Amino acid sequence: MTHSATARLFLKLNSQYSALCGLVLLAAAGALSPMIFAQPADWVPGALRLLGGGLLGFAALLYVLAKNRFVSRASVHEIVLLDVLWVIASIVTVAFFGPLLTTTGISLVTIVAMVVAFFAIAQFAGAAKIVKPRPVADVSSRNGDLIATVKREVKAPIETVWEVMTDHPAYADVASNITKVEVLSGEGIGMTRRCHGPKGESWEETCDLFVPGRAFGFRIHTEAEDYPYPLSALSGKWLVKPVKDGSEFSIEITATPKGNALARWVFTMVAKHQFKAVLIDLADAWATRMEREARG
Incomplete structure (x- = not known):
């Protein structure tokens, strides 16, 4: 018994959330640009679509890990690290580039970061329960x-x-x-x-x-x-x-x-x-x- 159920549950939920965010960015990058940025440049919609594609790839990786009953503690920790880096990047964005964002943009960046932080904590706690299989x-x-x-x-x-x-x-x-x-x-x-x-x-x-x-x-x-x-x-x-x-x-x-x-x-x-x-x-x-x- 590897006791990986908790970690895999939150990996799965993280996968679904990442996929949803990625699809939204891909489908509505043009509409989101003026909502997030005070004066969006022409390249912003393309950058948002690129970010959406990256999130879909991340979601696919999470899905594969969530399906693996013998996912290792190290693999879960790697995902936790990526989530923490996302949260740090969000804090830096709001702290140093806040004037470039709209009030709605700051709220969206903050909300997404809070959800990602929750997944990071839950996955880390779940990873602590994983026991390496004897074989x-x-x-x-x-x-x-x-x-x-x-x-x-x-x-x-x-x-x-x-x-x-x-x-x-x-x-x-x-x-x-x-x-x-x-x-x-x-x-x-x-x-x-x-x-x-x-x-x-x-x-x-x-x-x-x-x-x-x-x-x-x-x-x-x-x-x-x-x-x-x-x-x-x-x-x-x-x-x-x-x-x-x-x-x-x-x-x-x-x-x-x-x-x-x-x-x-x-x-x-x-x-x-x-x-x-x-x-x-x-x-x-x-x-x-x-x-x-x-x-x-």
Whole structure:
């Protein structure tokens, strides 16, 4: 549990407020110029539209962060800093350039700054509740591939961890993106299994790495005509090793998106948070079962 709900709530509200302000500036820059500035220059409407576009970009960033259950405390603090800088800029504007503004303009700048200050305080307080998840997860891009990894230490002997990891049908009990796993044939190298997704989709996987008690891997048959995801290649490795107080297991997923450079970039941006959330949830659920079984 990351306890990020409060921070994400105010990130979402901040996103909506920023988007509203941005849209107003873009749509009514011409009408707002004489309302805000006592003697607006010809370039002022364009500057207001530019500011509106920047606010929409900021709103999009906030939206992405608000959707991430595992948003970090550092990421929230970065947004708080940007909000504080906005408030400082507003104070400087009113204090030193007040004569250039109308009474309405000063009021608008002040009101907006007060709302932004509220979001900064609320987000900072929400960030204080965020607890770093125990699984260490990372998602990165490398040579066009998406590499997702997660590691988790558990207080369980390596034999128990290995037994749980290789219980293929039970994989569906801990993986949020899988509802059923069927072993079709074999065991070890060459073993095949079929995984089913939450929307009725399914795909086959073949074991291409197997070191008893230590590691196994699967290659997913993305070349199949009915493969449901926009990936040209997908593989995974599951490993376990002993550590001081028990064991550590890890998962590494390598995915190659289909399409042109833009399509691959979009997929990577969208999939990064999803991959990370799925792996963290999986690692925590697995750890719970491993430690429960170790206790007997």
